[in-house]
Amino acid sequence: MSPRILIIGATGVIGKPITAEILAAKSSFDRVAVLTSSNTIKTKTDEVKALKEQGVDVLEGDLTVESDVKRAYEGIDTVVSCVGRGAILTQLDLIKWASETPSVTHFFPSEFGTDIEHNAASPNEKPHQLKLQVRKYAKTVPKDKLHFTYLVTGPYSDGFFGNSGKDEMGTFDVKAKRAVLLATGNEKVALIAMADVGKLVVACIQQPLESQDKILIVNSFTATPNEILAEFEKQTGAKWTVSYVSLEDLKKFETQAWESGAPYATAMTLRRIWTEGGTLYNKPRDNGLVGDPEMETLADQVRQAIEKQTK
Structure with missing residues (x-):
């Protein structure tokens, strides 16, 4: 059956x-x-x-x-x-x-x-x-x-590749051709x-x-934020503006989010976990x-x- x-x-x-x-x-x-x-x-x-x-x-x-x-x-x-x-x-x-x-x-x-x-x-x-x-x-x-x-x-790449609306969480903004990458941008993340x-x-x-x-x-695949950015630039045919949020600053933003009861606190922690290699084996x-x-x-x-x- x-x-x-x-x-x-x-x-x-x-x-x-x-x-x-x-x-x-x-x-x-x-x-x-x-x-x-x-x-x-x-x-x-x-x-x-x-x-x-x-x-x-x-x-x-x-x-x-x-x-x-x-x-x-x-x-x-x-x-x-x-x-x-x-x-x-x-x-x-x-x-x-x-x-x-x-x-x-x-x-x-x-x-x-x-x-x-x-x-x-x-x-x-x-x-x-x-x-x-x-x-x-x-x-x-x-x-x-x-x-x-x-x-x-x-993490779901559908969301990871989106415009988070909060720079401290990282973002890929297609309309503005602007990316904010976490840590150095060279940290691998396994995505699906x-x-x-x-x-x-x-x-x-x-x-x-x-x-x-x-x-x-x-x-589905593993990529670094820099590799993801390169693919965005390739497909949009444009050079993007790029900035970075250090891992140290990400941790500070995460702590502040939990202390203030922000609704995005969980997302902040997950972003930090992914950046630290919490999806790699x-x-x-x-x-x-x-x-x-x-x-x-x-x-x-x-x-x-x-x-x-x-x-």
């Missing part, structure tokens, strides 16, 4: 591209369903309609209500959680209820992003705390009840296109024995474990960033 998939958070930031790739491979699956709130159904009518038109079972329910979730789990074997940072801890119950549902055998926590166990400092990083709680709880679930796959992707996150989720679902009970380190990426699906390139992502900023 082919996989029967339930997506939670299908209309969110990373949920959309993951859902799109699952639907692109829909012929490989017996069923694709999404669990979404009544508010989403009311406020995102066009998106919900589009899902239904593509053959998705749209299930209305509250992901914090056991009866709603367990009803959605009926007949499902694979759960893909795409919840955002504000809902990370809801996964504690989602995992518990999945482990109590006989048909559910495989759970993908919403881990997409920076590795929360990359090095000795990782457990102390503020943005990692909620995901660490989820991993800790998942380890208590017997493997005969539920298998897990964690996809550690690094959001569409590629979806491709890798699909590859894992299609090859469960290769991916279950593993933390997979995956990405002394081993090949794990894309090959699940068939090495074709990934987007630096040039692809720069072209899309230019198109997005010049619409």
Whole structure:
């Protein structure tokens, strides 16, 4: 029997591209369903309609209500959680209820992003705390009840290549032909296109024995800010104005952001982690474990960033 998939958070930031790739491979699956709130159904009518038109079972329910979730789990074997940072801890119950549902055998926590166990400092990083709680709880679930796959992707190039609007966080401003690079600009960052996150989720679902009970380190490409800038200049045919934010200043801005309760404090910390090498590893990426699906390139992502900023 082919996989029967339930997506939670299908209309969110990373949920959309993951859902799109699952639907692109829909012929490989017996069923694709999404669990979404009544508010989403009311406020995102066009998106919900589009899902239904593509053959998705749209299930209305509250992901914090056991009866709603367990009803959605009926007949499902694979759960893909795409919840955002504000809902990370809801996964504690989602995992518990999945482990109590006989048909559910495989759970993908919403881990997409920076590795929360990359090095000795990782457990102390503020943005990692909620995901660490989820991993800790998942380890208590017997493997005969539920298998897990964690996809550690690094930062999304779709956002990294954008105009952040805050110079201290780094930026690539296509219209102004201006870039602000962090540290020296020569620090490598492993990046992933959001569409590629979806491709890798699909590859894992299609090859469960290769991916279950593993933390997979995956990405699309690795580049330095200077290399990214060079590609922007190449594709725009212009020399850009460039300035830099030192790592020391970045840390100061990060501290100030947390002390002032700024909404971008988490993003500041993540930028510092990436700049310090928190997406790099002394081993090949794990894309090959699940068939090495074709990934987007630096040039692809720069072209899309230019198109997005010049619409």
